[in-house]
Amino acid sequence: LQVLRHEEFEEGCKASCNGPYDGKWSKTMVGYGPEDDHFVAELTYNYGIGEYRLGNDFLGITLVSSQAVSNAKKMGWPLKEITSGVFEAEAPGGYKFYLEDKEQLRQDPVWKVTLGVSDLQKSVSYWSGLLGMKIYEKDEEKQRALLGYADNQCKLELRAVGGEVDHGTAFGRIAFSCAKDELPSIEALMKKENQRILTPLVSLDTPGKATVQVVILADPDGHEICFVGDEAFRELSKVDPNGGKLLDDAMAADNSDKWFAEHNRKKVSA
Numbered sequence: 186l187q188v189l190r191h192e193e194f195e196e197g198c199k200a201s202c203n204g205p206y207d208g209k210w211s212k213t214m215v216g217y218g219p220e221d222d223h224f225v226a227e228l229t230y231n232y233g234i235g236e237y238r239l240g241n242d243f244l245g246i247t248l249v250s251s252q253a254v255s256n257a258k259k260m261g262w263p264l265k266e267i268t269s270g271v272f273e274a275e276a277p278g279g280y281k282f283y284l285e286d287k288e289q290l291r292q293d294p295v296w297k298v299t300l301g302v303s304d305l306q307k308s309v310s311y312w313s314g315l316l317g318m319k320i321y322e323k324d325e326e327k328q329r330a331l332l333g334y335a336d337n338q339c340k341l342e343l344r345a346v347g348g349e350v351d352h353g354t355a356f357g358r359i360a361f362s363c364a365k366d367e368l369p370s371i372e373a374l375m376k377k378e379n380q381r382i383l384t385p386l387v388s389l390d391t392p393g394k395a396t397v398q399v400v401i402l403a404d405p406d407g408h409e410i411c412f413v414g415d416e417a418f419r420e421l422s423k424v425d426p427n428g429g430k431l432l433d434d435a436m437a438a439d440n441s442d443k444w445f446a447e448h449n450r451k452k453v454s455a
Contacts, residue, residue, distance in 0.1 A: 189214040189225060190425040191432040192391065200384045200399060200411075203229045204356035213432055217293050220422040224295040224339035227360075232439065237278070240353030241346050242408065244299040245273075245281035253294070254286040278355075295339045297331065298359065301346040302406050305330060308343050311404050315378060334361070350406040358401070358409030365398055365414030372400045383409060395420035 190213075197207035209232040216225035226246075257264050257274055264272040270286045285296070302308040309330050312318045321340060322331040328345035341359070363371075368386055375382050384401035391397075398414040425431070 186215040186217060186226075188429040188432055189216055189220065190422070190428040191435065193431075193435060198389070200387060200389055200401060201356075202227075202389075203231055204354075206231045206234065208232060211435055213428075214422070217295065219424050221419060223293045224298075232441065235445075237355035238353045239279045239355055240351035241301045242350050242352045242406070243280065243355075243357060244301050244342075244344060244346075245283055246298050247283040247285065247296045247342075248294045249285045249287050249291065249296045250289045250294040251286050252289065253284045257284065291337070293339065297340040297342045299342040299344055300359075300406075300408055301350050302343045303346065303348065303350050304405065305343060305345045307405050311380075312341065312343065315374065315380065316410070350408075352407060356409075358411050360411040360413055362413050362415040362418045365416050368398055368400050368412060368414060371402075371412055375402055381407075391421055397421055 191211065192213075193209075193211045194203075195209055197203055197210065202212065203210040211230045211232075213228045213230075214220065214225050215228060216223045254264070254272055256262075257272070262274060264274055264284070267273050267283070272284045272286065274282045274284060276282060305325075305328050309320065309323065309332070312332050313320050318332040318334055318341065320330060320332055322329075324330070330343045331340050332343070333340040372382060372386050381403040382400065383403050384399065386398060386400045388396050388398050395417040397417040400412050402410045402412070404410060
């Protein structure tokens with residue numbers, strides 16, 4: 186994965202982009218290519234927070250890449266083969282990645298993102314019926330469904346967890362870009378259907394960059410969904426060739442583990 190851009194903020198996002206925290210934070214966008222045509226992960230870092238409690242809401246990301254499997258083996262990174270040719274790896278924060286040991290045939294090796302749900306049919310009705318996603322697969326026996334907006338894009342997998350969805354304290358959301366003119370219609374539909382709107386249509390400023398419009402929703406299990414105006418987002422999301430250096434500089438300046446150790450304090454757990 187490549188560092189595509191990195192940004193530092195002195196206070197919490199008014200759309201809770203970094204969760205319910207109001208202190209200094211940063212975000213780093215990482216992916217296999219530009220955000221215009223690749224799935225990208227947004228890594229948020231809240232200064233002073235040393236640990237989050239994970240729930241069963243985010244169940245992992247699946248990559249189709251024999252290179253990823255090879256890299257893990259060369260590094261001695263723990264891999265657990267869960268089915269033939271599919272390996273489970275755990276990131277330092279506890280998040281799961283599933284690596285399919287196959288040649289990367291697609292432009293973007295990120296195949297799917299899996300979310301836990303409490304009622305599969307209810308969630309499929311929301312994501313497909315209201316948000317307009319196409320149903321690619323549905324398996325009642327395994328209580329899972331695969332949805333997406335386009336054949337060549339990363340898919341969303343919904344998987345029943347056999348009970349309530351626990352979001353823990355880490356927080357996260359899935360974001361989609363769409364034409365700016367569609368945002369009021371999305372908001373109006375959710376109001377009409379009495380669905381949760383976490384953040385009504387709002388403009389978000391990034392210092393020195395574009396101002397984007399977003400509306401943030403919550404599905405039946407409280408999964409956060411952000412729709413962002415595509416026109417301004419394409420300006421905001423351009424790859425920054427200095428992104429990696431900005432991240433390195435921020436980590437060097439933070440040096441938080443040393444600071445907490447010198448002051449005989451521990452980072453708080455969220």
